[in-house]
Amino acid sequence: MKLTTFRFMRGFAVLLLFLGLTGVALAQSAVSGTITDAESGDPLIGASVLVLGTSTGTVTDFDGNYTLNVPANAEALVFSYTGYTAQTVTLDGRTTIDVMLESGETLEEVVVVGYGTVKKEDATGAVVALDAEDFQQGIISSPEQLLQGRAAGVQITQSSGEPGGGISVRIRGTASVRGGNGPLYVVDGVPLDNGNTVGGSGNTGLGNSSARNPLNFINPNDIESINVLKDASAAAIYGARGANGVVIIKTKSGNSSSPVQFNVSTAFSSVANRFDLLSADQFIAEAAEVGANDVDRGANVDWQDEIFRNAVSQEYGLSFGGGNDNTNYRLSFGYLDQEGVVVKSGLERLNGRISANTTTLNDRLDVSVSLTASKIDDQFAPIVDDAGFEGDLLGAALQANPTQPIRNEDGTFFQAEDFRNPVAISEYIDDFAETTRLLANVSATLHLTDALNYKITYGYDDATGTRRTDRNVRLQVGNRLDQTGFFPGLGAISTGTNRNQLIEHTLNLDTEVGGNRLQALLGFSYQKFNSEGSFTSATNLINPDIRPSDALQNVNVNEFPRSFNSTSFINEEELQSYFGRVNYNLNDRFLLTATLRVDGSTRFGENNKYGTFPSFSAAWRLSEEDWFPEVFETFKLRAGWGITGNQEFPSNNLSTGAIIVNNEGGQQLANLPNPDLKWEETTQLNIGVDFGFNNGRITGSLDYFDKRTDDLLFPAITPAPVPPGAGTRFINLENPVFNDGIELTLSAVVIDNANVGWTSTLTGAYLNNEFDPDFEGLLTTGAINGQGLTGAFVQAIVGGQPLNTYLVRDFTGFDDAGNATYANGEGDVLTLIGSDPLPDVNLGWLNQFNFGRLDFSFFLQGVFGFDVYNNTANAIFLRPNLRNARNITVDAANSGEGPNNFGEASSRFLEKGDFVRLQNASIGYNFDTAGWGAVSSLRLFVNGQNLLLFTDYSGLDPEVDTNKSINGVPSVGIDYTAYPRARTVQIGINATF
């Protein structure tokens, strides 16, 4: 069976090859021979033979034999096999060439760790290294998306389908209830300040929206590799910022043979799933069922059609480089215009990058500079996180009466107190942001001796953004202003700047001690973060035809003295660090690493200015031992322990005192400071193995980790009385959060010969999260919004439970009248029902095939063991809403819910979120460019994103994370009219010259 398949595949490949060659009709001669393993003499099956400089080739058969017709002008053959060193052999007119391939040095994979690199086989920590070929494909607006599903233990959740929208990245779980849970990003050695320049709340009066992802500024095409430091032994070199893991992004650099690369693509997107709402006829009939007999307004409108669109996106990229032995450079340019599938939303990115390096002073000094500049124009649809009963754009469209005409007879929009017209919302709200970001760094490395070098790095990161939000006075929000006949309208401008400067000195030693390699690093780093911003808004606008934010003074201040609202802030943070690392390689068998970082931060209280973060790790390359089974070429046991910190908590005013003047002229204490405040501290143990066998065709790693996070930054209730507005005082909680899990990565080269290749990579992670059982308090989060849901919440931080466990009324069904019944009487009793939004299992399965010039890949992602709270259904898809002349889904109409029931937040709206997604499939063809002159390669591809989704979740997509935080305690996995995810088909060309 297997044999047949193999033969078939080979035959297929040969067929393709033949097709590829039909155009080439030159005089040919046959060359044959046998390819064997140099060490054992065994024949190599499926090894590749290729005419140098062409794509003419074949593979060996089961006896290691090959025969190949080579063109008369052929000079040499290239013999290769996975896990063996390739050989190029000149023909010299021979017709028989036997080759012995040396098994051995497979591609020396390098892992980027903080402040340096190590050979992958020498790595002692849990690090995932991904190259461009591993990355997610398609229309990608930010680098995290490249990683989705690729790295075991790195959970990447797009909070919605909004272009450039927020992405939550959780490396080995969630450990903080108030600090950030996202990793530290380090781009070319510069740790980023990953704050937003312009806040999410371009509040249009419909609610608050979330900010977009600040990492959008990086052009994915500029990224050479992404390395994820998962465990403490790897991340501890980043000390007080390492607790949530570290993502190290390395950008491409030029070399003497960098060709000109050009890529262009166009993508077509549409909403992947829609809600199955009642049609106009169904609506009238169903409304009558619940006693609403007069809801027919005469029209027949599909409101989803009115706000969704088929979007077209375009991407262009151009790069080239060059240089010589001493100096190299690379320039790149990128342009992305990504339209959203909701009208009036999208992202446009223009981005350029220059990098260069040179070696001088008799090879003693290396200097490198790089500069990335980007400009992003965001357009936001008014889809918000916390819409009230009127709904945001999507909510309004879902609940809009399908018989309601869009416009009145006079051509104006139909609007009413209880009917926000979705088309009017879209028409009358404009919301744009423009962000520019400059990331520059320069470094110089002086080779003091052969073994010792000194490096100085200066980094500068400056992001500045402006967001302008306008709500025309013709949109009915609030009550009509009598004087003008219009509504108050709104114009708002918010600006923000984040600036971050880094100066860093490191000494690197790389020497041998007693025949064993010793590497050491000593460093000092100082980083300063400046942020500032302002917000100004005006309402009660007079002239309806002036766009509000064009002239905020368009207000009659005498009549409306409270029309303006303005705030501003400025802040500076500093981080001063000392760090060091020692790597010792004993006989290539034992690898030892120790790191230490001391971080001092302005965020910490007077009494805790400096934190110390040590780590130790060791690896034993068992495969080097004589007694170890030969079947493994590599087998490395790793163990690591370390302490990392998290200082990503609100920066100002927590650790020192302050008095503010509020905008009513009053003076009050703004906070109750805590001079003992310090970082959250994560202690992590990691045990893992890396293995490879069958000539490196199967490789993998397996990790177990156990994390404990202490000193949680926690908004403790200070015993009343307290100054107004200072009800919580931040403390470091005694109760720890535990995360433990298992991660597996398995890669197999299933087929590899000249014409057919199949590699398959499976990643999987199991995660368990629990908050200290001894914690007796309760912190609520997961606010639920919508009609009749004021004050509702569904998640809690409770002892002995996973963070964000669901705390809800336990819905048991409907009684005879169709009214909801709950497990504990009349339904205002909240219970822990053993359900949480944190996935237990994450799986990713990447398959890449090539058939000669054709390549194909697909990627499946699976996430299991979590529950999504469907706030959308809770707020909108309630059968009694028909009585309010509001539309619902077909399912809700058939739910058995009675016409008088109230839809209190409960387990009724809690759903299994498990899903499997065909996230990506692509097919490409590499043209034979021989004789095309300047074109050295040309690839045409078609790529599909989000092609299939298998889930029982009733909403649009269970991968969702609407921001429903309460008092800064983040929520997880709640869906409230989230921007729908697109299905995208992209067609493009990559060419090199």
Next chain:
Amino acid sequence: MKSNFLKGGFWLALFSVVAGFSACTDLDDAVEGGLREEVVDNETLPLLQDPAAGLTATYNQLNGLTDQAGVFAMMEHTTDELIGPTRGTDWSDFGVWRQLHSHTWNAVHRDVVNNFNNLSSGYFQATQVIAATSDNSLISQARFLRAFFMMYMVDFYGQVPFREATEGGAILPRIESRADATQMVIDDLDFAIANLPDFTQGDIGTASKQAAEALLMKVLLNKGVWTAADPAGPYDFNRADMDRIIALAASIDGSGFFEYEPTGEYFQIFSPTNSTDSREPIFGIVNETGNTRGNTRNRHYMTMHYNQNPSGWNGFTTLSGFYNKWDQDDTRFGAEYPGVTEVSGLRAGFLEGQQFNENGEALTDRAGDPLIFTPEVDLFYSTEREGVRVIKYVPDYDNVDNPGNDYIFLRYADVKLMEAEAQLRAGNAGAATTIVNELRQIRGAQPLGTVDEMTMLDERGFELYWEGWRRQDQIRFGTFLGTWAQKPDASDNSKLLFPIPDVQLAANPNLVQNPGY
């Protein structure tokens, strides 16, 4: 050798650079964007630098009391004159309204938790002002405000945590008993009466001698409840307190600033121009059209239907029991209001039956049915038409969302009814009846024979309905634990106090949970 020299020089340079940077920061967290006070321990708070601005912030803390939730909810939803029914998909709101109405609140109830914080912050802010100044004008205003906030704490929770002005977050506030805290409130008010200037016409937003007198009347009237060994009584409304109340009323009367609205003008007390047009308000929050601090718009939003003008949230209503008590000729029951009824068809007072727009056309609900308000409501399963609506603060059509109506805490008719009640409790039913009938006559209601406790309570209801005092009144007259529409079960004595919020109990071990929770 040259290279050696270079090397040595570089080392030197390197060390000086590294050493230079090593000392580059002391990592002080500079607080940008505010006046700053250094705090080096957890047990100290700085004094306010500008006590006058601190006093402004104390006044600002009153603004939250105009919300439909919070103090208003705990004072009204728990009583026989107001209900927040759940209407299909509307107004379930995590059960907060149902729990208040059916007396099933608990120690995590939103209003129970928030009021504890907000009220105590109010009197703490006042305490900080008092500590930061020696200016008698500021101190007397601050002590009035402290008494105001603390009165609610005494009333709702029966325990009052007290933090001195400079006690930091790590200090556990001491707890004052209900009786002791009542005395603190009285002491503050005595000081305020002795030191505050007289009322200024048109400015109900500044503490005055008369405001302090009126508040002290309220405190003394409830003192019997608040100083009782058992919150359920017996209550000692002693003669000395009643005499003081009567004397305070005489003092307020004697000031000459206040008088009843003329007959038929009852709703002018709550109008957009009440600052200037009404002489009943004594203390409240001054609002001007377009410039509101203590917004009264929620008072009509919370009750009016979506399809009325202005559009409302279609929420709270009165109860049939209260509605059916009315003599419908009483001008307080309802009236057309100039500047309102002709604009939108909306009347002031109680809205029952079919509702109309300004052209006399019948309004419909969202499903197209006639908008007919009915007296009966269902706590759990009301339609959007059920319940009689109540308008006191009439809308300001010049700016519906920022209306000019001043918000009123204390007003003259309340003072007179408190005086009458003191007379009644002092055994002078005749004097009480005179005061009540004088008021009833001006309000266009039939005079009563002789006032007794129940008619006294009813009269307070007719005059002061939906003004945020009903709970106190019902407790004083012993009806708070009873039954009424949509509250079929009598409550146990524990409901005379709200629970101490769980989070506060955990934070301050000096607090003890009230019995029954």
